Amino acid sequence: MKKTIKALKFSAAFLLIVSSFIACDKDFNVIESDVLGTENSNFTTDNAVYPISAYNRKLNSLQINNLASNLLGVFNDPAYGKTTASIITQVTPTSFNPDFGENTVIDSVVINIPYFNTVVGTDDDGYSKYALDSLYGNPEAPIKLSIYQNNYFLRDFDPNSTLNNTQNYYSNASSTLNSAFTSTSEINFDDHIAATIYEEDIFTPSKNAIKTTIGEGDDAVTTRTTPAFRVVFNQADYADELTFWKETIIDKQDDPVLSNANNFKDYFRGLYFKAESIGSDGNMFLINLASTAANITIYYSKDSSVEGETIQSTYVLNFTGNKINTFINDYNLVTLQNGDKDLGDEKLYLKGAEGSMAVIDLFGNEDTNNNEIADALEDFINEYRQTDDNGEFIKNKTTGNFLLKKLINDAHLEIYEDETMPTLPVDENGDAYHKYDRIYAYDIKNNTPTIDYLIDATENSQSAFSSKIISLSQRDTVLGRYKIRLTEHLNSILLRDSTNTKIGLVLSTNVNYTNNAKILQSNDAVTAVPAASLLTPRGTILYGSNENVSEGKRLKLKVFFTEPKQD
Template structure:
C-alpha cells in the first residue's frame, strides 16, 4: 500500500513566490552576464551535457543510535525484499527520589508512543480525524510485538577512544539477528533479554487515544493523537523494579537508574510470511512515556498517582534485511552501473562522479573536469586560468544559468500487489560526500517546509514526476563554486532515498573503505527503495540514462 502522506497543494501565493524567485534568479544571471566582456552584447545560450559516472555503494554498518525517529515493524519492499525493524532504548524517570506513599499498589502500567499523524478533518461529533503519516506496507496486517526488559548496557562514551568520544552503535542487518556493532564487538540483543513484559499481535491505528479519569459525575474523557498505547501485563515486575526501590540509590539520579534498569527491547516479528506493516514512532515526544498508575495511602484515604519514565538516553534501531529479490552489483566506478539501487534501512546508495573518473594524463584530475574548466574559465596567452585579484575568484567566459542532474526511475520495477502510486512520495536527497553536508543549492533553497517534508526544498531536490518517474537535482551553485573557487575535489555527489529531506543529520559508516564516510540519517529511517537508470553505456534505455545538464550563456 502506498505511504499515507497527504501532499501539500501549493497555493497561488506560494506559486507566485516561486515564480518571483526564479525571475530574480534569472535577472541576477543576466546582470552577471553583462560584465563578462566582449562588447557586452550578442550572447549565446546553449546546453552542455557532461559525461558522468554513477555507481552503487552497498551500505553496511551504518550508525543507528540517536536517530530523530525510529522504525518499528515489518515491511516487504516489492523490488528488494523484507526489512524488519526493532528498537532498543534506555528509559529515564521524569522525577527522582520518589515517595510512593503508604502501601502503594500498582493499578496498571501503560506504554504510550505517538505515531506521526496528520489531522485531516472532523467527524459528526466534532472530533478530529487523523491519518498516519509514515505507515509502510499492509495496514491491515498484524505483526508480533514483544516487549522485553533489556539487560545490555548502552554506554554513552566509547572506552576505546582517548577523548571520551560518544559511543556509536552500527547496523548489522545482514546477520539475520537483532544485533548491532559497537566498533569492537557484536551485540545480539536476544542474548540480553530479561523479563517478558508484553507479547501480542499488533497493528497501528489512526484512531485518537481516549483517556478516561474519574468516575460518575467526575468522569473526564480526553482525546490525544494516535499512538502505540499498550498495557503491560506484569505489575509484579514493576512493583519489584520501581515501587520497592523507594529510598534506594537506584532511583536517586539518571546515571544510577540507567545502570540499574538498562531499558526496553521492542522486538518485532512477522506473523504471516512476507506480509506486515512498519511505521515511524516518535520516542522523543513529550508524550512518549511509560506511566505507572498506582494507588497509595491509608485504607480510608487511598489516592491514585502516576510515576512516569520517558525514553531519553540512548536508543537505537536494529534492522534485519532479507533482500531476496535483488542482487547488488559490483560497482563499476569508471563507466558507472546500468542500474542504481537506492534503499533505506542499511540498504544501498548511489555515488555520482560529476566528471567521471577517466584521467588519461594521470594528473589526478579527471579529463572531463579539465575540459569543463577550460570551457568555462578565461585563460591568458599561456593557457593559464585568469584570477580576479580583488575577489580571489577565477574569471569566467561562460556563465552557468542552470545545472541539474536528470534522473529517471526504472519504471519496469515489479510492483507486485502495490499500486501505481507506490513511489509517488519518494524523494532523492543529494549531498556533498566530501564535506558530508547538503549541497550549496539545498542550502540556499527558500522552499523549506517544516510541516510537510514532501513539499520542502523542491527547487534543489525536485519532487518525483508521477508520469515519467523523473527527478531533477539542482547543482547550479555547486558547479559555480567549483569554477569560481577551485573546489575541484568537491566533485562527488551522494544520492540516497529519503522521505524527510528536512532531516540533514549524518549517520557515520563504520570503517569505511572509501571516501564516503557518512550518509544522511534520513536514509535510515525509511524502509523504502527504488531503482534508477544508471550511466553505464550498456544501459538499455539510452534516453533515460542519468546525466548532468548545464544551461549556460557566453558572449558571441
C-alpha cells in the same frame, strides 16, 4: 543549434542572473542598445550534456544510535524483499528519590508512544480523524510485537577511545538476529533479555484517537489524544506484569538506583521492542520516542494521612537516553553489491535501512597520469574559463575568482526511475507507491549538503515533501523523473577552483533532516550517509549512466549556459 536570445523574452529571474554575471565579468557588459533584439543582443544560450559515472555502493554497518525517530515493524518491499526493524531504548525517571508511601498498590501501568500523524477531517461527533504518517507496507497485515526488559548496558562513551568519544552502535542487517556492532564487538540483543514485559501475537497500528475516560456515569470525563502505540496493564488482565513493575520500581524506594539517572540506567537498562514477521507481508511505522507524550506511567495508590482513605499518584519514566534501531534485511528479490566505478551501472539501487546508495562521479574517467584532475573535468574548465595569450586562466583582481567566457545558468542531474520495477499499487493513503519519495544529494567528501541545497530558500519545516524543491526537486509523477541541481556546485569549481567532490544519492522521506550516520571502518570515500536514509525502509530503482541504458533514460548532467555571440 544555438538559440540567439530574442528581444524581451527573458524571465525576471533570468535577467537577475545575467545582470549579476555582467557585474562580475567584463566580457558580458557590452549591450550596445537600450532594447535587446535579435540584431543587437551580444550573447546566446545553449545547453550541453557532460559525461558522468554513476555506480552503486552497498551499505553496511551504519550508525543506528540517536536517530531523530525510530522504525518498528516489518516491511516487505516489492522490489527488494523484507526488512524487520526493532528498537532498544533506555528509559529515565522524570524525578528521583521518590516517596511512594505506605501500603502502595499499583493500579495500572501505561506505555504510550505517539505515532506520527496528520489530521484529515472530523467524525460525525466533530472530533478529529487521523491518518498515520510514515506507515509502510500493509496496515492490515499483522506482526508479532514483544516488549522485553533489556539487560545490555548502552554506554554513553566509548571505553576504547582516548578522547572520550561517544559510543556508537552500528547495524548488522545481514544477520538473521537483532544485533549491532560496536567498534570492537557484536551484540545479540536476544542474549540480553532480562524479562518479558508484553507480547502481542497479532499487532497492527491504529489510526484512531486514544480515548481516556475518568469517572463513571454523569461524572465521566472523556479526553482524546492523537493515535499512539499504547499498552495498558491493569489489575484484571495483567497482574503478573504489575508485579514486575512493583518489584522493579516501587519496591526500590530509598535504594540508590532511584537516586539519579546514571544509577538508574545501570540498574534498569531499558526496553527492547522486538518486531517479528508472521507472514509474507507486514506493517512498519515510525514512532516518536522523543515526544513529551512518549512515556511509561505507573499509576499507584498509597495510604492517606486520613485513616481509611488512599491517595492516587503517578511515577513517570521517559524514553530519554540511548536508542538503537536494529534491522534485519532479507533481500530475496535483488542482490545489492558495489558497482562499476569506471563504466557506471545500468541500474542504481537506492534502498533505506542499511541498503544501498548511488555515487555520482561528475566527469569521471580520472587521468592516470595526473591524479589531481580528471580529463573530462579539465576539458570542462578550459571550455568555461577565460585565458590570456599564454593560455593561463585569468582572475578577477578584486574578488580573486576566475573570469569566465561562459555563464552556467542551470545545471542538474536528470534521473529516471526504472518503470519496470515491481511496486505496490497504492500506499495507506491511496497514493501511488513512489509518489512522495525524494532523492537527497550530499557531498561525499565532506559529508555535507550540496551548495545548491544550502542556498535553496524553499525550505518548508511543516512539509518535508515540499521542502528544498529547487535543489532537489520533487518526483515527476508522470515521467518518474527527478532533477538534482548542481548549478552552484559547478560554478564554485569554475570560479573558485573548489574540489569536484563526488555526490551521493540516497532515498529520503525527510530532506530537512541532514544529520549523518557514520559507517563503521569504511574502506573507501563513503564514510557516512544521511541518517534520513535509515529512517525509510523503502527503495527505488533508477536508470544509471552506463552506455547500455537508452539515451532517453540514461542518467546525465545537463548544463544550460550563456556565452557571448560570435561575430
